[in-house]
Amino acid sequence: MTDTAYNFAYLDEETKRMIRRAILKGIAIPGYQVPFASREMPMPYGWGTGGVQVTAACLTPGDRLKVIDQGADDTTNAVSIRKFFERTAGVATTERTAEATVIQTRHRIPETPLTGDQILVYQVPIPEPLRFLEPRETETRKMHELEEYGLMHVKLYEDIARHGHISTAYAYPVRVEGRYVMDPSPIPKFDNPKLSGNPAIQLFGAGREQRIYALPPFTEAVSLDFEDHPFEASKPDHPCDLCGAEGSYLDEVITDDRGGRMFVCSDTDFCAERRAAGHAGRLAAPYEETAA
Amino acid sequence: MYVAVKGGERAIDNAHAWLAEERRGDPAVPELSVAQIREQMALAVNRVMAEGSLYDPDLAALAIKQARGDLIEAVFLIRAYRTTLPRIGASRPVDTGAMACDRRISATFKDAPGGQVLGPTFDYTHRLLDFALAAEGEPPVAATAPPDETPTPRITDFLGRDGLIQPEPATDAEPRDLTREPLEFPADRPLRLQSLTRGDEGFVLAMAYSTQRGYGRNHPFVGELRIGAVPVEMDIPELGFAIEIGEITLTECETVNQFAGSRTEPAQFTRGYGLVFGQTERKAISMALVDRALRWDELGEDDTGAPAQDAEFVLSHADNIQATGFLEHIKLPHYVDFQAELELVRKLRAEALASRREAAE
Amino acid sequence: MDMVALEGGFADTPREAAVAFRACLSALARPGRIETVAGAAPPAPVSPAAGAVLLTLVDGSTPVHLAGAHDVPEVRDWITFHTGAPLVGAADAVFALGAWDALQPLDRFARGLPDYPDRSATLIVEMPALTSEGARLTGPGIETEAFLSLPEVAAFRANRAQFPQGLDFFLAAGDRLAGLPRTTRVEDV
Numbered sequence A: 001m002t003d004t005a006y007n008f009a010y011l012d013e014e015t016k017r018m019i020r021r022a023i024l025k026g027i028a029i030p031g032y033q034v035p036f037a038s039r040e041m042p043m044p045y046g047w048g049t050g051g052v053q054v055t056a057a058c059l060t061p062g063d064r065l066k067v068i069d070q071g072a073d074d075t076t077n078a079v080s081i082r083k084f085f086e087r088t089a090g091v092a093t094t095e096r097t098a099e100a101t102v103i104q105t106r107h108r109i110p111e112t113p114l115t116g117d118q119i120l121v122y123q124v125p126i127p128e129p130l131r132f133l134e135p136r137e138t139e140t141r142k143m144h145e146l147e148e149y150g151l152m153h154v155k156l157y158e159d160i161a162r163h164g165h166i167s168t169a170y171a172y173p174v175r176v177e178g179r180y181v182m183d184p185s186p187i188p189k190f191d192n193p194k195l196s197g198n199p200a201i202q203l204f205g206a207g208r209e210q211r212i213y214a215l216p217p218f219t220e221a222v223s224l225d226f227e228d229h230p231f232e233a234s235k236p237d238h239p240c241d242l243c244g245a246e247g248s249y250l251d252e253v254i255t256d257d258r259g260g261r262m263f264v265c266s267d268t269d270f271c272a273e274r275r276a277a278g279h280a281g282r283l284a285a286p287y288e289e290t291a292a
Numbered sequence B: 001m002y003v004a005v006k007g008g009e010r011a012i013d014n015a016h017a018w019l020a021e022e023r024r025g026d027p028a029v030p031e032l033s034v035a036q037i038r039e040q041m042a043l044a045v046n047r048v049m050a051e052g053s054l055y056d057p058d059l060a061a062l063a064i065k066q067a068r069g070d071l072i073e074a075v076f077l078i079r080a081y082r083t084t085l086p087r088i089g090a091s092r093p094v095d096t097g098a099m100a101c102d103r104r105i106s107a108t109f110k111d112a113p114g115g116q117v118l119g120p121t122f123d124y125t126h127r128l129l130d131f132a133l134a135a136e137g138e139p140p141v142a143a144t145a146p147p148d149e150t151p152t153p154r155i156t157d158f159l160g161r162d163g164l165i166q167p168e169p170a171t172d173a174e175p176r177d178l179t180r181e182p183l184e185f186p187a188d189r190p191l192r193l194q195s196l197t198r199g200d201e202g203f204v205l206a207m208a209y210s211t212q213r214g215y216g217r218n219h220p221f222v223g224e225l226r227i228g229a230v231p232v233e234m235d236i237p238e239l240g241f242a243i244e245i246g247e248i249t250l251t252e253c254e255t256v257n258q259f260a261g262s263r264t265e266p267a268q269f270t271r272g273y274g275l276v277f278g279q280t281e282r283k284a285i286s287m288a289l290v291d292r293a294l295r296w297d298e299l300g301e302d303d304t305g306a307p308a309q310d311a312e313f314v315l316s317h318a319d320n321i322q323a324t325g326f327l328e329h330i331k332l333p334h335y336v337d338f339q340a341e342l343e344l345v346r347k348l349r350a351e352a353l354a355s356r357r358e359a360a361e
Numbered sequence C: 001m002d003m004v005a006l007e008g009g010f011a012d013t014p015r016e017a018a019v020a021f022r023a024c025l026s027a028l029a030r031p032g033r034i035e036t037v038a039g040a041a042p043p044a045p046v047s048p049a050a051g052a053v054l055l056t057l058v059d060g061s062t063p064v065h066l067a068g069a070h071d072v073p074e075v076r077d078w079i080t081f082h083t084g085a086p087l088v089g090a091a092d093a094v095f096a097l098g099a100w101d102a103l104q105p106l107d108r109f110a111r112g113l114p115d116y117p118d119r120s121a122t123l124i125v126e127m128p129a130l131t132s133e134g135a136r137l138t139g140p141g142i143e144t145e146a147f148l149s150l151p152e153v154a155a156f157r158a159n160r161a162q163f164p165q166g167l168d169f170f171l172a173a174g175d176r177l178a179g180l181p182r183t184t185r186v187e188d189v
Helices: A013-028 A049-058 A076-089 A137-145 A150-163 A189-195 A268-276 B008-024 B034-040 B042-052 B057-066 B071-082 B155-161 B189-197 B201-212 B281-294 B311-317 B320-331 B335-360 C013-029 C048-057 C073-083 C154-161
Strands: A064-069 A102-106 A119-123 A174-176 A180-182 A201-206 A211-215 A221-223 A250-254 A261-265 B100-105 B221-236 B241-260 B268-277 C064-066 C095-099 C122-126 C135-138 C146-148 C168-173 C176-180 C185-187
Touching: A013 A049, A013 A201, A013 A211, A013 C013, A013 C048, A013 C168, A049 A076, A049 A102, A049 A119, A049 A201, A049 A211, A049 C013, A064 A076, A064 A268, A076 A102, A076 B008, A137 B311, A189 A221, A201 C013, A250 B335, A261 A268, B034 B042, B034 B057, B042 B057, B042 B071, B042 B201, B042 B268, B057 B071, B071 B320, B155 B221, B155 B241, B189 B268, B189 B281, B189 B311, B201 B281, B201 B320, B221 B281, B241 B281, B268 B281, B281 B311, C013 C048, C013 C168, C013 C176, C048 C073, C048 C095, C048 C122, C048 C168, C048 C176, C064 C073, C154 C185
Parallel strands: A064 A102, A102 A119, A119 A201, C064 C095, C095 C122, C122 C168
Antiparallel strands: A174 A180, A174 A221, A201 A211, A250 A261, B100 B221, B221 B241, B241 B268, C135 C146, C135 C185, C168 C176
């Protein structure tokens, strides 16, 4: 049911126009962070206000929205954001990746390949990939202008010198179409390859930091690496204990206080679909349809 | 058998219901009314209005009640409400020189036209817990006198008349609006002042205090602190003149600071400025000190590297709604990223232990 | 202002603008794809597609330049009434509307700054027709290649060469809309 006290999708039309213009400039300059006049939302900064504003500016009444956090539809913040749009936009929602037209995500890209009819909206805490090397916006803006990305390579190489590996495991930076270095939001680096050449429109919203950026479909996004230390999309070396999937990203769940643990798909929809199709992992019980 | 945690929705509903119960507290104790908060917690209301950037004592009181007295949470409620309000227009600049002052003090002159007015201040109270208040009796009636109609011109205007203080040229240029445009650096003074007036009181206080302790020291005197009501007027194009749409209480502080001068320019005092909704004098004075510290560049001073001189640092961290949101978001699940690091640390440890074993053999 | 100016807006702005925006997004994100946009009935010579783009993206904060035959009182009134956008010269425009020839020369428009390449104009080009044949397009948004009936090739190539600065284009004909961001590489076939 739509709450008629607020405009469709909560934001007023002027705000939506402003966000829509920023999204279009983001599409036109892939990987470049477009400043936008982020509004104060009824949820806290850092909890997805950027993603929520981008989603609100994109939603149409005919959309089917999916919201995930850590890959799961039922994490509390995902539930809260989904409820917000059910209430303010009256849109249909789904937990199935394949059925969704707009997906808002925090920290994951769904396992099920996206299609050209979908928009993936990322919640971004710190949009500036250079921020941890240089805290000043005035400086990092100049670095992007001049394509001064040497510092980033130095940092990654220092990791290799110290640990033998690049020690960035998530929010792993990418170079977009050979121009802008971009923060893909804190997705595990396992998800990085899905950023590149994806048929879906990928939009990134950072509310507190007032930035929107984008990857149009089929845009190249290369994870930074070195010839002698090529990028590796790593994940726990286990199959899912529930659905048996070999190639999905896994959560480690502690099951007792004696070192017992199990590994399960972080993408809850992917896992459930596989179990429904009869796949079973090491600890799987027979699949039961859960009453909706 | 592991069962996926379903029921985030029910957990949220239950948490909200519990919160509502806790908010009410013991039902045997009478409930606070919004009017009681507005009247008796007025300084909290003022802070919420100032940092919420919305002048509405009733809504601020309601927000304090809803937030269980957590003032940052109350500011957040007001901010979120404020963004949904349509903008009907802009008022004319308020004339704080014509303020009906409840309080007006100057530390730079023993006396001045219009006089020193102490007003309702904690300044000279002895900070002794007043157990009589616990008994909830009525306070003694304060003495009254007919209103003093003497004008109270700004103290800095006296200095300005003799060219002793650096002038602030008036401008009709429309200032940029921090709440409608993304913040961009370098930020001009109107933007900096907007940021400071809605900034967290504790943060602005700490920044101001740091300048007093030598991190960007600028030798402030409170030229004048005034608190009182000013009318708000708006031009109505259909009428062709301005009408008064209401009255707001403001606290204004002008500091008189260290003088600048050179062989060619005669010495002159400089100033810092603070203007905040409501009776909020700690904030207004703090704001003036930080404003002055941030003006080092335009006044031709050195950047000593002090935090309060760094506009990007101050403006990026003054907002408590941004700060608390981002700080508290680390409560949200991060297990996907943690897993990625866990795998990496395990791998690094395994490799290190293996090479240590090799070396030992 | 006559009655024409008051008509032809969206009947249900929040929903119609949302649908029109998705068409704009899809068009710009997938150069060569032709979208259909309905809901706007602007006065001639503004096409319904261009009218929808204006109603969706333009307001008092975005100055608009009207070029050539589009700079007529009916159009000016319609834009003023429905969007409140100030009408300005080419150099100050955030959006510009006109036929291809009337928009020339393109170097009059803001192409963004080296550190803020987003501060560039978006041009809405009124086309006699819009089809998926003509110049070959490659680049972001295009899996292999796409084709679009562009008015010319050289101007878009010159625009691409300025990346990350540059202009972005919508092309409109009737209710048909295509997009051409600055990233697209354009070649004669």
